[in-house]
Amino acid sequence: MAVPKRKMSRSNTRARRSQWKTTAANTATCPQCKALKLQHTACPSCGAYNGRQYVEALRTEHEG
Ligand SMILES: [Zn+2]
Numbered sequence: 001m002a003v004p005k006r007k008m009s010r011s012n013t014r015a016r017r018s019q020w021k022t023t024a025a026n027t028a029t030c031p032q033c034k035a036l037k038l039q040h041t042a043c044p045s046c047g048a049y050n051g052r053q054y055v056e057a058l059r060t061e062h063e064g
Contacts, residue, residue, distance in 0.1 A: 026039045027039065030045065030046060031048075031051075033048070
């Protein structure tokens with residue numbers, strides 16, 4: 001495996017790291033209740049995933 005010959009300067013390290021950026025998480029709409037949810041996760045408002053019921057929904061106060 002290739003090994004760096006010299007220590008990278010702090011300036012170079014910091015210049016490279018200055019380009020690191022975060023991206024917004026991918027969201028999808030639930031096919032059952034149309035709520036916005038994270039992809040590859042059960043829906044937080046109805047608990048459905050892949051056409052099946054997996055978890056009890058998290059009830060919040062405004063949902064009644
Ligand atoms: Zn849902």
